[in-house]
Amino acid sequence: xxxxxxxxxxxxxxxxxxxxxxxxxxxxxxxxxxxxxxxxxxxxxxxxxxxxxxxxxxxxxxxxxxxxxxxxxxxxxxxxxxxxxxxxxxxxxxxxxxxxxxxxxxxxxxxxxxxxxxxxxxxxxxxxxxxxxxxxxxxxxxxxxxxxxxxxxxxxxxxxxxxxxxxxxxxxxxxxxxxxxxxxxxxxxxxxxxxxxxxxxxxxxxxxxxxxxxxxxxxxxxxxxxxxxxxxxxxxxxxx
Amino acid sequence: xxxxxxxxxxxxxxxxxxxxxxxxxxxxxxxxxxxxxxxxxxxxxxxxxxxxxxxxxxxxxxxxxxxxxxxxxxxxxxxxxxxxxxxxxxxxxxxxxxxxxxxxxxxxxxxxxxxxxxxxxxxxxxxxxxxxxxxxxxxxxxxxxxxxxxxxxxxxxxxxxxxxxxxxxxxxxxxxxxxxxxxxxxxxxxxxxxxxxxxxxxxxxxxxxxxxxxxxxxxxxxxxxxxxxxxxxxxxxxxxxxxxxxxxxxxxxxxxxxxxxxxxxxxxxxxxxxxxxxxxxxxxxxxxxxxxxxxxxxxxxxxxxxxxxxxxxxxxxxxxxxxxxxxxxxxxxxxxxxxxxxxxxxxxxxxxxxxxxxxxxxxxxxxxxxxxxxxxxxxxxxxxxxxxxxxxxxxxxxxxxxxxxxxxxxxxxxxx
Ligand SMILES: Nc1ncnc2c1ncn2[C@@H]1O[C@H](COP(=O)(O)OP(=O)(O)OP(=O)(O)O)[C@@H](O)[C@H]1O
Ligand SMILES: [Mg+2]
Numbered sequence: 001x002x003x004x005x006x007x008x009x010x011x012x013x014x015x016x017x018x019x020x021x022x023x024x025x026x027x028x029x030x031x032x033x034x035x036x037x038x039x040x041x042x043x044x045x046x047x048x049x050x051x052x053x054x055x056x057x058x059x060x061x062x063x064x065x066x067x068x069x070x071x072x073x074x075x076x077x078x079x080x081x082x083x084x085x086x087x088x089x090x091x092x093x094x095x096x097x098x099x100x101x102x103x104x105x106x107x108x109x110x111x112x113x114x115x116x117x118x119x120x121x122x123x124x125x126x127x128x129x130x131x132x133x134x135x136x137x138x139x140x141x142x143x144x145x146x147x148x149x150x151x152x153x154x155x156x157x158x159x160x161x162x163x164x165x166x167x168x169x170x171x172x173x174x175x176x177x178x179x180x181x182x183x184x185x186x187x188x189x190x191x192x193x194x195x196x197x198x199x200x201x202x203x204x205x206x207x208x209x210x211x212x213x214x215x216x217x218x219x220x221x222x223x224x225x226x227x228x229x230x231x232x233x234x235x236x237x238x239x240x
Numbered sequence: 241x242x243x244x245x246x247x248x249x250x251x252x253x254x255x256x257x258x259x260x261x262x263x264x265x266x267x268x269x270x271x272x273x274x275x276x277x278x279x280x281x282x283x284x285x286x287x288x289x290x291x292x293x294x295x296x297x298x299x300x301x302x303x304x305x306x307x308x309x310x311x312x313x314x315x316x317x318x319x320x321x322x323x324x325x326x327x328x329x330x331x332x333x334x335x336x337x338x339x340x341x342x343x344x345x346x347x348x349x350x351x352x353x354x355x356x357x358x359x360x361x362x363x364x365x366x367x368x369x370x371x372x373x374x375x376x377x378x379x380x381x382x383x384x385x386x387x388x389x390x391x392x393x394x395x396x397x398x399x400x401x402x403x404x405x406x407x408x409x410x411x412x413x414x415x416x417x418x419x420x421x422x423x424x425x426x427x428x429x430x431x432x433x434x435x436x437x438x439x440x441x442x443x444x445x446x447x448x449x450x451x452x453x454x455x456x457x458x459x460x461x462x463x464x465x466x467x468x469x470x471x472x473x474x475x476x477x478x479x480x481x482x483x484x485x486x487x488x489x490x491x492x493x494x495x496x497x498x499x500x501x502x503x504x505x506x507x508x509x510x511x512x513x514x515x516x517x518x519x520x521x522x523x524x525x526x527x528x529x530x531x532x533x534x535x536x537x538x539x540x541x542x543x544x545x546x547x548x549x550x551x552x553x554x555x556x557x558x559x560x561x562x563x564x565x566x567x568x569x570x571x572x573x574x575x576x577x578x579x580x581x582x583x584x585x586x587x588x589x590x591x592x593x594x595x596x597x598x599x600x601x602x603x604x605x606x607x608x609x610x611x612x613x614x615x616x617x618x619x620x621x622x623x624x625x626x627x628x629x630x631x632x633x634x635x636x637x638x639x640x641x642x643x644x645x646x647x648x649x650x651x652x653x654x655x656x
Contacts, residue, residue, distance in 0.1 A: 050650050053569065055568070055569055055649045055650050055653075056648075056649075056650050075573075075574060076573050076574075079568070079571055079572065079573040079574070080571065080573075081571075082568075082569060082570065082571040083570070083571025083572075084571070088569050088570070090653075094562070094566045094653075096563060096566070098250060098251075098254060107567070107570055108570045108571055110243060111567075111570060111571050111572050111576065112571070155570070159571075
C-alpha cells in the first residue's frame with residue numbers, strides 16, 4: 001500500500017469559528033493504482049489532495065505514505081518527500097513565465113542538486129517523451145494550453161516520483177488536448193506510476209481504474225477496497 | 241548559489257526601471273560617501289605632500305635656543321660638543337632610518353664672492369659624505385666631493401644652479417674660484433634635487449616655503465669649515481626616514497641621541513626635530529572632522545535607501561507568491577526560498593553600491609574642478625562601500641525573505 005488515510009479530519013480556523021472541511025476520510029491506495037476523485041465544487045477535493053501531497057498536515061487522524069506516518073514530519077522532511085516521491089500537476093499549469101520549457105523542467109532537478117549538464121540532458125529527454133522535443137526553448141506564453149500541461153507533466157515526473165497528483169489536469173484544456181494528456185497519464189500508469197486525479201468530467205474519470213466521490217468533506221466509493229466503510233461514531237449534527 | 245545569482249540578475253533585469261528606482265537611495269548614499277571620502281583623501285594627501293614629504297621624507301634636527309632656532313655666527317657656543325662618529329653611526333642604524341647627514345650651516349653670508357660678484361644672502365653648508373644622498377641631491381655637472389678632498393682638506397665647492405647663475409651669469413663655473421671668508425675655493429661641480437619636485441604653489445606662504453633658496457647655496461667639505469668659520473662648531477642634522485609615516489618617530493629618536501651633545505645643564509640650548517607630520521596630522525584632523533559630519537548625513541541617505549529596498553522586496557514577495565508556492569510544492573525547502581530573496585536583495589544593493597561608487601568618483605572630480613580640492617581615490621573605501629551596500633541588502637532584505645520562506649504553500653498556491 002502506497003498511501004493510507006485513517007480517519008483524517010481537516011479543519012481551517014476561520015476567525016472565531018473553524019471550518020470542518022474534511023471529515024473521517026478513509027482511503028487505501030495501492031502501488032500502481034489510478035484513482036479519480038469527483039465531487040461538487042467546494043466539497044474538499046483540493047484540500048484532500050494537499051494533504052496527500054504533503055503540502056499541509058492533517059488536523060486529526062493518520063496519513064501513511066509509502067509505509068511512513070508523515071503526520072508529524074518536519075517542514076524540511078515534507079519538502080524532501082514532495083521533491084522525491086510526489087509529482088504535482090495543476091489545472092492552470094503553474095509554469096514559471098520567465099523560463100523556457102527546458103528550464104521549467106530543470107527546476108526540481110536543481111532542487112535535488114543534480115549537476116547542470118545532467119539536468120539539461122534529463123529535461124530534454126523528458127520533454128521529448130511528452131512530444132515537445134521541438135519546443136525546448138519556448139517560453140510558456142509561446143506554448144498552447146495542451147503543450148503547457150505536457151511541460152508540467154514532464155516537470156512533475158522528472159525526479160521519478162512514486163505518486164502523481166493531478167488537480168483538474170484537463171480543466172483548462174480543449175477536448176483534443178485533454179485527450180492527449182489522458183493518454184500520457186495512461187502511459188505513465190502503465191509504467192507503474194500511481195496516479196490520483198481530481199476531475200469534474202465524467203468521461204475523464206472513466207479513464208481511471210477506480211473512482212471515489214467527495215461530498216461535503218465526506219469521501220465515499222462503490223469500491224470498499226478503496227474507501228473502507230466508516231466504523232466510528234456518527235458525525236455530530238453541528239459538524240455538517 | 242550560482243543559480244541564485246543568475247536568477248537574481250534576471251529578475252532585476254526584467255524590472256529594469258523598478259530596480260533602478262529601488263537602488264536610487266543606495267546609489268545616492270554611496271555616491272555621496274565616496275565623493276566626500278575622495279575629497280578628504282585628496283586634501284589629506286595634498287597636505288602630506290606639501291608639508292611633509294617634499295619628495296624625500298627628510299627630518300631636520302636643528303639646534304634651538306629657547307623657542308628659536310640657534311643662529312650661528314662668529315660667537316662661541318658653549319655647553320655643547322660636536323656629534324661623535326659613534327653618535328652619528330648610532331643614528332644611522334636606528335630603525336626606519338635610511339641615511340643621516342651632519343652639517344654646519346650659515347645663512348645670509350656676505351663673504352661669498354666670485355670676482356666682483358657677491359652672493360649676498362646666500363647659504364653655505366659644511367657637509368659630510370652623506371649629505372648629497374640624504375637630501376636627495378645629485379651632481380649634474382662636474383664631480384662630487386671625494387675621499388681625498390676630505391683627507392687633504394681640499395678647498396673645493398659645489399654650487400646649486402641659483403648660485404651659479406648669480407655668480408657666473410650663465411658661464412661654466414667649473415674650475416673657477418670663489419672666495420669664502422677670503423679663502424679661495426675651486427668649484428668642482430653643480431648639484432640639484434634628484435627628482436625635480438614640483439611644489440603646488442597656491443599662496444604666498446607656499447611660495448616662501450619653496451623658494452627660500454632663491455639666493456643660492458654653496459657646499460664645501462666640513463673639514464674646511466674651520467678655515468672659513470670656526471673650530472668645533474656644533475652640527476645640525478638631516479635624517480631620512482624610509483616612509484613618511486615614520487618621520488615623527490625617526491625625528492624623536494635622532495633628537496634624543498643628538499641631545500647627548502649638550503653638556504651644560506643650565507642652558508636653553510636643545511636639539512629639536514622639525515615635526516611636520518604632527519602639523520600635517522592636525523590639519524588633516526580638521527578636514528576629517530568636518531567631513532565626518534557629512535558622512536553621517538550620507539549614511540541617513542543609505543538608511544532611507546535600505547528601507548526602500550525592503551519595501552520593494554516586500555512587494556516583490558507578494559507579487560511572486562504563486563511562484564513561491566509552486567517552488568515549495570515542487571520540493572524547495574524554506575531555506576532555498578529565503579536564500580533566493582536574500583540574494584536578490586543583496587545583488588540589487590551591491591549593484592546600487594557599485595553604481596554609486598562610479599557616480600561618487602565623478603562627483604568628486606566635478607567638486608575638484610569647481611573648488612580646486614584634489615581627488616584621492618581610496619580603494620579600501622570603494623571596497624568597503626560595495627561591501628556595505630551588500631550588507632544593507634542582506635539586512636533590509638531579511639524581513640521580506642523570511643516572509644517569503646514562511647509562506648504557507650497552500651495559501652501561496654490558492655492566491656489569485
Ligand atoms: N485555507 C483555507 N481556509 C479556509 N477555508 C478553506 C481553506 N482552504 C479551503 N477552504 C474551504 O474548504 C472547502 C473546500 O475547498 P476545496 O478547495 O478543497 O474544494 P474543492 O473540492 O477542491 O472545490 P473545486 O472543485 O471548486 O476546486 C471550501 O469551502 C473552502 O472555502
Ligand atoms: Mg479544487
